[in-house]
Every structure is written in C-alpha cells, then in structure tokens.
Amino acid sequence: xxxxxxxxxxxxxxxxxxxxxxxxxxxxxxxxxxxxxxxxxxxxxxxxxxxxxxxxxxxxxxxxxxxxxxxxxxxxxxxxxxxxxxxxxxxxxxxxxxxxxxxxxxxxxxxxxxxxxxxxxxxxxxxxxxxxxxxxxxxxxxxxxxxxxxxxxxxxxxxxxxxxxxxxxxxxxxxxxxxxxxxxxxxxxxxxxxxxxxxxxxxxxxxxxxxxxxxxxxxxxxxxxxxxxxxxxxxxxxxxxxxxxxxxxxxxxxxxxxxxxxxxxxxxxxxxxxxxxxxxxxxxxxxxxxxxxxxxxxxxxxxxxxxxxxxxxxxxxxxxxxxxxxxxxxxxxxxxxxxxxxxxxxxxxxxxxxxxxxxxxxxxxxxxxxxxxxxxxxxxxxxxxxxxxxxxxxxxxxxxxxxxxxxxxxxxxxxxxxxxxxxxxxxxxxxxxxxxxxxxxxxxxxxxxxxxxxxxxxxxxxxxxxxxxxxxxxxxxxxx
Amino acid sequence: xxxxxxxxxxxxxxxxxxxxxxxxxxxxxxxxxxxxxxxxxxxxxxxxxxxxxxxxxxxxxxxxxxxxxxxxxxxxxxxxxxxxxxxxxxxxxxxxxxxxxxxxxxxxxxxxxxxxxxxxxxxxxxxxxxxxxxxxxxxxxxxxxxxxxxxxxxxxxxxxxxxxxxxxxxxxxxxxxxxxxxxxxxxxxxxxxxxxxxxxxx
Numbered sequence: 001x002x003x004x005x006x007x008x009x010x011x012x013x014x015x016x017x018x019x020x021x022x023x024x025x026x027x028x029x030x031x032x033x034x035x036x037x038x039x040x041x042x043x044x045x046x047x048x049x050x051x052x053x054x055x056x057x058x059x060x061x062x063x064x065x066x067x068x069x070x071x072x073x074x075x076x077x078x079x080x081x082x083x084x085x086x087x088x089x090x091x092x093x094x095x096x097x098x099x100x101x102x103x104x105x106x107x108x109x110x111x112x113x114x115x116x117x118x119x120x121x122x123x124x125x126x127x128x129x130x131x132x133x134x135x136x137x138x139x140x141x142x143x144x145x146x147x148x149x150x151x152x153x154x155x156x157x158x159x160x161x162x163x164x165x166x167x168x169x170x171x172x173x174x175x176x177x178x179x180x181x182x183x184x185x186x187x188x189x190x191x192x193x194x195x196x197x198x199x200x201x202x203x204x205x206x207x208x209x210x211x212x213x214x215x216x217x218x219x220x221x222x223x224x225x226x227x228x229x230x231x232x233x234x235x236x237x238x239x240x241x242x243x244x245x246x247x248x249x250x251x252x253x254x255x256x257x258x259x260x261x262x263x264x265x266x267x268x269x270x271x272x273x274x275x276x277x278x279x280x281x282x283x284x285x286x287x288x289x290x291x292x293x294x295x296x297x298x299x300x301x302x303x304x305x306x307x308x309x310x311x312x313x314x315x316x317x318x319x320x321x322x323x324x325x326x327x328x329x330x331x332x333x334x335x336x337x338x339x340x341x342x343x344x345x346x347x348x349x350x351x352x353x354x355x356x357x358x359x360x361x362x363x364x365x366x367x368x369x370x371x372x373x374x375x376x377x378x379x380x381x382x383x384x385x386x387x388x389x390x391x392x393x394x395x396x397x398x399x400x401x402x403x404x405x406x407x408x409x410x411x412x413x414x415x416x417x418x419x420x421x422x423x424x425x426x427x428x429x430x431x432x433x434x435x436x437x438x439x440x441x442x443x444x445x446x447x448x449x450x451x452x453x454x455x456x457x458x459x460x461x462x463x464x465x466x467x468x469x470x471x472x473x474x475x476x477x478x479x480x
Numbered sequence: 481x482x483x484x485x486x487x488x489x490x491x492x493x494x495x496x497x498x499x500x501x502x503x504x505x506x507x508x509x510x511x512x513x514x515x516x517x518x519x520x521x522x523x524x525x526x527x528x529x530x531x532x533x534x535x536x537x538x539x540x541x542x543x544x545x546x547x548x549x550x551x552x553x554x555x556x557x558x559x560x561x562x563x564x565x566x567x568x569x570x571x572x573x574x575x576x577x578x579x580x581x582x583x584x585x586x587x588x589x590x591x592x593x594x595x596x597x598x599x600x601x602x603x604x605x606x607x608x609x610x611x612x613x614x615x616x617x618x619x620x621x622x623x624x625x626x627x628x629x630x631x632x633x634x635x636x637x638x639x640x641x642x643x644x645x646x647x648x649x650x651x652x653x654x655x656x657x658x659x660x661x662x663x664x665x666x667x668x669x670x671x672x673x674x675x676x677x678x679x680x681x682x
Contacts, residue, residue, distance in 0.1 A: 432497065435521075455531065459530070467537040
C-alpha cells in the first residue's frame with residue numbers, strides 16, 4: 001500500500017467549501033492484513049512523574065500503512081485501559097480475532113491506511129510486551145539481596161513497578177516519535193483513557209500534533225469514577241492469592257480478584273438498556289434454583305467476561321492502569337490564580353475537620369429545617385463555583401495548544417458522560433481553540449467508541465482528511 | 481451564495497470572532513473565514529450537516545439552540561450570526577438577549593410572515609402559507625415562532641435593542657427590476673420575504 005505523497009489535507013481552502021466525499025465510508029473497506037508487532041528498546045533511563053526512574057524500557061508497537069517522504073501522514077493511536085498495540089489486522093493467517101479498533105483502521109476506513117501511516121503503542125505498565133509488572137526487573141538480575149526466597153533468579157517487577165501517569169505515557173510516546181523520525185503527528189487519536197493521552201499530548205507537546213481526536217473521554221475522573229476504580233482495586237488487593245502483588249513469585253494468581261474487578265468495570269461500560277436488551281431477566285435453566293450459582297444470563301455473561309479477561313491480563317497492571325486513570329489531570333501543571341479563597345479552604349481542611357463539619361451540619365439541620373434549605377442553596381453555589389474553577393483550570397492548560405480538536409461523546413455513556421466531553425469543548429472554545437464536537441446517539445454506553453457507527457466513523461474520517469483552514473486564535477479575555 | 485449571506489458579510493468586521501447559530505453545513509462560516517479571516521464556531525444539531533462541516537475543516541459544535549448560550553461567557557464574540565433559525569427556537573426573545581450577552585452585535589435573518597404571498601394564502605385562500613422561504617406544511621414545520629418585520633422590531637424596542645442596519649430582500653423572485661427593488665424598500669413588510677437585521681445593545 002502506498003501512502004499519498006501529495007497529501008493535500010493541510011492546504012488552505014481557497015475555493016468554495018466542497019462536499020467531502022469522505023463523509024461516508026467507502027464500501028470497499030478492508031483489513032490491514034497480517035501484522036507483526038515490533039519491539040523498540042530505549043536504553044536511556046526514564047524518570048517518571050512519581051520521581052522514580054526506569055533504567056531502560058521497551059515499547060511494543062504496531063504500524064499500518066506507509067510513512068510518506070516528509071513524514072507528515074503519521075497518526076498515533078492511544079489505547080484504553082485493557083487495550084494494547086494490536087489495534088488492527090491479524091497476527092497470522094489463521095488468526096480469527098482482529099485488533100481492537102479494526103473497524104476504525106484499515107484501507108478506506110475512517111483512519112485510512114491508504115492515506116495514513118498509523119502507529120499504535122502498548123504503554124509501559126501494561127502486560128502485552130512493553131515494560132511492565134510482568135517483565136524482568138533489571139535490579140533483580142545478578143542480585144541476591146532482592147528477595148530472600150528467590151536466590152539468583154531474575155525477578156519480574158510485580159508490585160515494584162512504579163506507578164505510571166498519563167503524562168508518563170505521553171512522554172514515552174514522544175520518545176518513540178523521535179525514534180521514528182516523526183516530528184509532527186498528522187493526528188493523535190484515542191478513546192476513553194486513550195483520549196486522555198491525546199489530550200495530554202496537545203498540552204505537553206503542542207507543536208508536535210496537528211489534530212487531536214478525543215473520544216468518550218473526560219478532562220479528569222469524577223469521584224464516582226474513582227470510586228468504581230477503588231472497588232476494582234480492592235477486589236484484587238483483597239484476594240488471598242494476591243500475595244502483596246508477588247503472586248508470580250509465589251506461584252499463585254489473584255484470578256477471583258481480577259474477575260471481580262473486571263465485572264464491576266464491565267458494568268460501567270454498558271447501560272441499563274443495553275443489558276436489558278441483551279439479557280433481560282432471562283434465566284439460564286429457565287427456573288429459579290434457589291442458590292448462589294449462576295442463574296440469570298447476565299450473571300453468566302459477567303462471569304464469562306471476567307474469566308476470559310483474567311486469563312489475558314495481569315492484576316498488577318490492572319491496579320496500575322486504574323491509578324493512572326485516577327491521577328489524570330491535564331491542569332496539574334497549570335495552577336490557576338483566579339480563585340484563591342475557596343481552593344485554599346477546601347484543600348487545607350483536614351479529615352477531622354470535615355467530619356466535624358458533617359457532624360455540625362447534621363446537628364444544625366436537626367435543629368432547624370431552614371438550614372437544610374440554606375445548605376442546598378450553598379451546595380448549588382459551590383457546584384457552580386467548582387464548575388467555573390474547573391473551566392479556568394482547563395483554559396489555563398489549553399491556552400498554548402496549537403492543534404485542531406475533534407471531541408466525540410456518546411449519549412448513553414455514563415462512565416464518561418457527554419457533559420464531561422463538553423467540559424473539554426467549553427474550555428477549548430473559551431480559549432478560542434479550533435474544536436468540533438459531536439454527541440453520537442448510540443445505545444452501547446461507554447463501549448460505543450469501539451462500535452462501527454456510521455456517523456461517528458464519518459466524522460472521524462472527515463476531520464482527519466479536512467482542509468486545515470481554521471487559524472488558531474490567541475487566547476483573549478472578554479471582547480469589548 | 482445566498483443573498484442574506486452576502487449581506488451578513490458586509491456587517492462583520494475582518495478577523496472578527498464569530499458564533500454562527502444554526503450554521504448548517506457551515507457555508508457562511510467557511511465564506512467568512514476565506515473572505516474576512518474570521519475565527520469562530522458554528523452550532524448545529526443536524527447530524528449530516530455537522531459531519532459535512534467537519535469534513536470542510538470548520539469548527540462545529542453539536543448543540544440545540546433551545547439549550548441557550550449559557551456555555552459562553554459574556555462578550556466572548558464580536559458578532560453572533562443566526563440565519564433563519566430565530567423562528568424555529570422555543571424562546572426567540574430569550575435567545576436574542578442571550579446572543580447580545582455573548583457578543584457585541586448580532587446579525588439575524590428570518591422569513592417575513594407578512595409577505596404578500598403569505599397574506600394571500602391566509603387571507604384569500606384561508607390556508608397556512610407555503611412558499612420558498614417557508615417550504616413546510618403546518619403539521620411538519622419547524623418554524624414554531626414566525627413573525628413579521630414589525631413584530632421583530634417591536635420586540636427589539638421592548639428590550640432596548642438598537643437596530644444598526646436592516647435590509648429586506650426577496651429571494652423568491654430572481655432578478656428584480658430596479659422598480660421592484662425600490663418598491664421592496666418602500667414596503668418591506670409586504671413585499672420582502674426575508675429580512676436581515678444587525679442589532680446591538682443600547
């Protein structure tokens with residue numbers, strides 16, 4: 001497959017807007033075919049956000065299509081929590097299971113490999129070949145002081161692998177870009193946690209991407225999101241087979257914990273309606289068995305999905321990935337100065353003080369019903385003030401970005417709801433950045449971003465191939 | 481190029497920051513970007529039109545105009561444009577005020593319900609008007625708040641909105657004679673089927 005060397009997508013539009021034929025997907029779409037992952041070794045030490053250093057690391061990478069002469073047609077794909085570098089195609093001629101985003105990437109598909117060179121990286125900390133908890137810890141090699149029980153055997157990192165952030169991943173992806181000789185990405189595309197990486201790229205390396213596609217994502221996790229992650233983590237951590245994360249050394253595996261973690265996660269990817277349509281209250285054997293074995297079809301499905309997941313995924317990786325989600329905050333490097341009073345109050349309040357204030361507020365509402373109403377009013381004001389604060393923080397983070405954005409949400413996604421995507425859009429518009437936003441009507445909840453939905457695919461394709469006409473406007477205050 | 485788009489171009493400053501409400505496939509926005517170097521966004525709700533506009537490299541945000549403009553700060557734009565959408569929103573008065581909150585000026589076009597053809601439909605035939613500017617039947621029209629030029633100007637007066645310019649056009653009849661054009665200027669509320677207004681806060 002030849003890449004187009006006469007890539008026209010960055011030329012200025014100098015005629016009437018044309019109807020882009022790419023708005024609908026060509027019927028002659030195909031597969032990228034058989035692909036072989038490549039390993040890239042980075043011998044240099046990598047200092048992470050947590051201040052720990054990896055002495056060296058490896059990245060597993062797949063590429064599709066051909067890089068053009070001026071290296072201007074490269075698109076980076078960022079994977080989500082359970083994803084990996086295998087985004088499209090097959091690993092062998094008999095391979096039945098295509099890559100996780102095969103409906104998006106391929107000849108004439110939304111990300112058209114006839115036109116673009118597509119790169120997908122397995123992030124560090126993962127368990128699919130890039131350096132992570134299941135790879136050998138170089139510190140353990142040739143050292144007998146690491147673990148008393150393990151003599152001179154090289155040990156996997158296990159729980160000793162440092163906690164990783166989205167920012168760390170973006171840094172490693174930038175190092176890979178250097179290795180590939182790609183100075184500027186035509187686009188960086190990601191869904192869910194992948195969208196967070198795309199967003200972080202635009203903040204951390206503004207001059208290195210022209211387009212940023214953020215799908216089914218969020219500017220940061222909500223308390224509810226973190227709560228679900230914590231349930232998943234506790235499922236793993238409380239499994240007796242977890243062995244403080246040294247289950248590989250101990251010859252056990254926290255299978256049950258990982259199954260539970262995936263089950264709870266899986267529920268948040270679906271919707272009530274989708275589960276109703278798929279399973280309803282159907283019983284496996286047609287009657288109540290009056291026991292705790294699998295009875296309802298939905299139970300069977302969740303257990304099956306959990307079990308299958310537990311066979312292919314590492315528990316330490318799952319823990320680490322959920323923490324990376326929780327830590328994600330593109331505004332961290334851009335402290336805002338506008339709202340000192342409320343921030344200071346909230347962050348300095350100790351847990352004891354909060355408990356005291358809760359107790360006090362319970363007392364006062366007992367004493368006076370009127371105060372409940374006042375509390376409610378204060379809460380609404382607090383929410384609005386929080387919203388404004390959040391907007392200001394995002395504006396500060398986005399102020400120096402240089403790319404065009406496409407933000408996509410799905411109507412039934414309650415894990416990262418459309419409102420969360422709109423927060424990104426509002427902050428970008430408030431800083432005058434070029435951004436388009438679509439909210440796709442789809443029934444599959446958060447998982448929708450993995451489905452072949454014509455309008456969704458059409459928008460991504462249109463965005464990636466559109467003429468680059470919108471000049472970025474410098475951030476301005478109020479206009480007079 | 482639609483007549484009202486050509487006029488809108490005259491009333492928008494070069495390099496202005498523009499918000500286009502109900503931007504459709506972004507035709508006007510694209511034209512303003514090329515001609516005047518404006519920046520800005522289009523809001524639209526039609527899925528196909530949004531995708532078309534995105535494919536043309538425009539910044540389009542999916543939003544129902546009935547949800548208002550609360551997401552935009554005061555004075556965040558130079559001009560808000562709304563072509564033939566005023567009559568289709570739930571609260572045109574509130575939206576008009578909101579437009580003049582987020583921008584200094586608003587350029588608005590809407591069909592004139594008092595056009596002579598509409599009057600004939602209703603007055604003589606006794607039927608709801610169907611015309612080039614209003615191509616729907618009564619049961620499927622999105623135009624739930626139709627008004628006349630007089631009605632619109634009354635609303636502006638009630639809310640202290642100053643009309644900087646107004647222009648009445650008739651795009652249902654091509655190639656008007658100079659006499660007809662003069663007549664339209666004389667009696668726009670009767671003879672023009674589309675009006676374009678440029679308004680600001682007093």
